[in-house]
Amino acid sequence: MKKSITLFFLLVISCAVYSQSSVRQKTLVQKDSIKKSKMAIEIEEKKLDSLVAVLGVFKPFKKAAHASYYADKFNGRRTTSGTKFDNNKYTAAHKKLPFGTKVRVTNEKNGKWVVVEITDRGPFVKSREIDLSKRAFMDITSNRGSGGMLVTIEVLNK
Template sequence: MKKSITLFFLLTFISILSSQSTIRQKTLVQKDSIKKSKLALESQDKKIDSLNNVLSVFKPFKREAHASYYADKFNGRKTTSGRKFDNNKYTAAHKKLSFGTKVRITNEKNGKWVIVEITDRGPFVKSREIDLSKRAYMDITSNKGSGGMLVTIEIITK
């Protein structure tokens, strides 16, 4: 009888300990899942915000336009608009579009696009339509070693 009572208390004690550890594990899992869901919501908000910044009307300007990018030697020089050129920003040069115009440039080969602001005049080569900053160009190109690509230019209107 003493053995059975001792065994009963021992089993009860073990079950209490195991249930407490299970409860701890469950609470840890719940805390982790809460953290993950908060992170998921935050990343979704960022995606939605970035989409809201882009939602505009795109007016087609030119298809199959030849685009190139600025050489590094122009970095830091003044543009025609008076602003300092930075090859790490999303800017472009166009012969006719007014300064401050935002345009969406889409690579026709792979569908990637960027939005740039016109801050300069050029390019001064007849076969080219638009000069992009190096960062904008590298974001949409399919061949990082090439110096030009065919793009579609769309003017952003609100």
């Protein structure tokens, strides 16, 4: 009799533990799928933002402008607009264009272009018109060893 009661309790306990673990697994799967769906929504929003920037109408601003890129020592520092500079983002510095302006910069040699956002002031050299983040510069340059290139600058009209 004692053995059957003991076996019964063990069976009840094991069933309870099994059911709790399956509930935990289901909730983990649900939480994980929620995280994935939030991430998918964020990615879709970013795609939409970049599509709006690309599909917009660009007004010519300057041709044959000299462009250079930020040195690595500026990575992590604050820009004039107050944001933290990241050499892996598509940002740029211009002397006069307002902060937040979307600009298409086209390499005149090979026709490659990027859309960047103005977040800083500069360059502080008279012969240069725009400073690009390193990622933006390397995406459009034809010679990765060069420090400058001639570009066409176009401003996005909203």
